[in-house]
Amino acid sequence: MNRKKSEKYNRIIAAATKMFAEKGYYKTRISEIAREAGIADGTIYIYFSHKDQILIALFEEKMQEVLDNMKRQIGLEDDPLAKIERFALTHLRLIEDNKDMAEIIQVELRQSSKFMKNYHNLKFSQYLDLIEDIIREGQKKNLIKKEVIPSIAKRAFFGALDEMSRYWVLSKSHKYDIETAAKQINSYFIHGIKT
Amino acid sequence: MNRKKSEKYNRIIAAATKMFAEKGYYKTRISEIAREAGIADGTIYIYFSHKDQILIALFEEKMQEVLDNMKRQIGLEDDPLAKIERFALTHLRLIEDNKDMAEIIQVELRQSSKFMKNYHNLKFSQYLDLIEDIIREGQKKNLIKKEVIPSIAKRAFFGALDEMSRYWVLSKSHKYDIETAAKQINSYFIHGIKT
């Protein structure tokens, strides 16, 4: 549907992902992204008007991928509780497979509101809303307690996964694997909300 | 209990807390902190060798308070499950009462590792470990399932609260109050882990 983005554009996004993850947005120099992408500094400004536009584009691109992937995965299940389980596993696997991106979302997304006035992260909201929708569906089917407030539950569940991700991204070695972590979190949460 | 830090030192920390929360660490100018504290730029350097030392001191000071307060609150309960409930409520109330500090912890703490080499946030680990200890205690008393892995559970629980906090800090209006949020999260989590 989107026409294919130019190759240089993608090279810049890839280089920025690597550098931002490594050094953070502020400590990364435009010239470092250019070097990493194998192009001249000035070339970046043909594709992006300002440094912060690279970060925004990067968010949008990655989040779209993540969102599409998650929708596909959830679509494979019928049972809302199974969907929730799959959400957790898919999310954590994604983190494991995309550490750079995960680190940027963990770190830079959180401060982005400080320097990017009026940037609202729509994609991220949509991602969270996938959980909310599943919970509502579960409540309709009487699989999830009526007392559960979906907008709170989505944040609680996502927060649990997200904190787990932070640990994954920041620590070098881990005592347990992704599957175990996903299973544990699912177990707490599903027992906690199901009827 | 702590010997009183110099009045200027405290004024700088207070001014930095306000400014960092408002504009973020990088966007905040030393001169803005000085103006907010009602002192000259140079005076800051009598108390802090570098800009980043203000942020570090701020973390340490605030986390110590938070940690002390939480220990006091938990100490009021005997039952591990009641301790967990109190943890959640205390944490969220703290966030509500200290939005500036909460925002800094949410935002700046996460990126701090990027620009502060070898700064390890010991206090934060200790805070998380309070949860782990409660869970182990609960398991000993047969109140919490043996299958629960404490180091995963602490992150899941804290993550849930933390994501809730983020929402609290960033949004202007909320559909429900802190007590409701705390009750919901406790309900999910405690049902999820208790025997």
Added chain:
Amino acid sequence: MNRKKSEKYNRIIAAATKMFAEKGYYKTRISEIAREAGIADGTIYIYFSHKDQILIALFEEKMQEVLDNMKRQIGLEDDPLAKIERFALTHLRLIEDNKDMAEIIQVELRQSSKFMKNYHNLKFSQYLDLIEDIIREGQKKNLIKKEVIPSIAKRAFFGALDEMSRYWVLSKSHKYDIETAAKQINSYFIHGIKT
């Protein structure tokens, strides 16, 4: 013989020579050098990593010229005593023709060791050694007394010329000309050391 340095590089060296001579290294601002060179402040940092690198480059460039020129001049004479005479005249003429450079060498070279750790002025040593070599040659040919210690004589002779130069550089008007001064110094020194 040297490949041509970039034009901007040369403009910076020329501007720095003028400014350092006029105000001294410490009192000269980077922005003044830039203005004098007709470029932006930042441009200087494309060519030099630090302010002191300009001074070092300036020394090296000038001393190389001076050294090459002196070797050429000395080469024109066969007799060691004639070489010494030509050294004096060439040195003083050089000072007269390059007051700015002379002033920098007089003033800044002397303090350079204070702020430029491990900068050793090799070219300057080589320049002094030209005198030492001539004296040794003169001793071999029995034109100069064996008792003369070349390493002392070179300093005595150079020092005499150098003090003369200082007077030339610092005073506005002079009672006698360069040729007279050179002749006088040669006369004292050559009578003093010849057999």
Added chain:
Amino acid sequence: MNRKKSEKYNRIIAAATKMFAEKGYYKTRISEIAREAGIADGTIYIYFSHKDQILIALFEEKMQEVLDNMKRQIGLEDDPLAKIERFALTHLRLIEDNKDMAEIIQVELRQSSKFMKNYHNLKFSQYLDLIEDIIREGQKKNLIKKEVIPSIAKRAFFGALDEMSRYWVLSKSHKYDIETAAKQINSYFIHGIKT
């Protein structure tokens, strides 16, 4: 004749002599001089209005001593040529005994004109003039050639000694001693100018 300077004043001069010799005027901090003198920063401003006044006072004090000492030494001889010999030996011995002061005179005196507008170093001129006077006296007594121009000769002779001093101050080890150096320089110069 001078009323005795206050003890603190002398302590400051002594501390400044040490620090300026070690690090140079510009690199020396007022606070370093104060620490070295064992007093508070502010106290320096009771005795000196500005940093550069310390350097000027230091010059004046030291040069007065040097001048008085040299006059006394020269007064011990009757023969102009013997006076010259004694000048050289006295000067070099002084350097050897007062390395800090020697270094300051070598280095800082030379750049002082850059930052001290209208500071004219009268004492230094008087010191040089001692040589000129001896030469004139020698010419009157027919001991020194009439062709010798005293104002050139004084600079040549002083320059030779001064360059020797620089070597003494800057080098750690020396191949020959002060007496040898003085004897050599005297030998060149006296043979060079005597009738």
Added chain:
DNA sequence: GATGAATGAGTATTCATTCAT
């Protein structure tokens, strides 16, 4: 489109000097 040299606004930090105690 692509380049990379040049720009110059922007800022953390220093340190001589002051002055209330």
Added chain:
DNA sequence: CATGAATGAATACTCATTCAT
């Protein structure tokens, strides 16, 4: 007299952005 905490002007250096080639 002596202090030393406070001041704030001053400046080297950085780096996002531009634009002539």
